[in-house]
Amino acid sequence: MWAKALSAKDFQNHPPPAILHAQNQSSISCQPSSPPPLVLPEHKPQLLYFHVDINSCYASCERILDPSLNGKPVVVLSNNDGCMVALSAEAKAMGYRLGEPWFKVKEGAEARGVIARSSNYELYGDISNRVMEVLREYAQGFEQYSIDEAFLTVRLSTRQAAHIARCIKDDIARRIGVPVCVGVAATKTLAKLSNKTAKNVPHLGGVCVWNLLPSGRRAHLFHHLPVDQLWGVASRTRKKLASMGIISIGDLATADLSTIRKRFSIVLMRTVLELRGTSCIPLEPVRKFKDQLIYSRSFSYPITDREDMAQVMSVYAQRASKRLVRDGQQAKLLTAFCATSFYGENMVFPTSAVRLQARTADPAVLTKAALTLLDRADFDGPRYARAGIMLTDLAPGDSSIAFEMFQYSHERRNVASLISQVEEKCGEGSLGLGRAGFTRKPVWEMKRELLSRRGTTHWDELVRASVR
DNA sequence: AGGCCTCAG
């Protein structure tokens, strides 16, 4: 679709004269026409959004530790080695798709030289943190949007912005070792679109400043790209829009605002405004506390046995507890659930919600609550494929505070922190309460057969390099 | 307020 939307020659022309540039800008943004500026528009400082994202993030991280993967098709698998969640450019070029189940393509892919890795979130998280640290150096406003994406705001002319964007890209490559693309525009939506353009048009060298694209190219993109290429527009909205004759991004940009508001939502209306150059999706402030916490996993083998499920619940509850403690939060409501395969005939999905006596992060209390699922689930027939624990009604809380009105006795004795101290000395999972205190890895634990090492965060998993 | 839908990465 990008190939269709743009050919390389579209970008080989010189930018049009400034006056044409300015005219086109106003036709896109639908702003009232203002008197001609004294400076060329591209030299005038304005608030600009930068969108930076790591190219094929997980695959690029794997390459840091194992440079022999450079130039080869690399795919990274989801938890349980289920789907492909990241593909290197080479793997994409071979026609593999994000989200495809690995078992379907495994055989053929391996025969064609594709290299697969289980997802190593500890590695990706660490690399991500390092990248974000560098990005902050360049930003006035900053928002980490996901593990591999960030928005920056800077007050610059577009000419200066183009220079800074290149510096960012080079700096990240030099200091961290992963490739990034940068999109720059007056709104987040357009910055994201610019980033995508930077990724899909090699000629741009990984950097795209929306307002420095030749105006004809912008119009060309708007006209040829379908709406679901936009941030915030997916298949449902695409279909509904199509029924109204709105197919391309350009169609949406010129659609009637009040109709969009009425038939869709305020969200899509914002998208339309942002396409016209009016920024209305601000940088999100850093969210200190989450509203809910879910710990959910698929099993490597289906569970049919009550005692096995009891073990799963114990382990999951204690992992969820650990996250709560880490985030300095406590929960009031725990919902435990399990489910048979989503793809089977008659899916069953038993749940059990427990309102706790008081907010807590205590592993013993949460484990006991999670085990109530056993009374709700049928263990005569169903083959459970996954289970999880949802903690809601969260609030900040410190389990070491001693003068709460109500406290569980474990909390006074600080079981959670004791466990984490032991684990720090003896390793993750070395100590668990009740059924979570197994000595051998349980058989249902998710599959991660192709895991790389945690080479940047664990001393005993460091990578060796020989320098000649 | 809580369930459902949509979306994102």
Next chain:
DNA sequence: AGTTCTGAGGCCT
């Protein structure tokens, strides 16, 4: 036979 996980936000009731 086997197909991710987590979180947010709007809309509706």
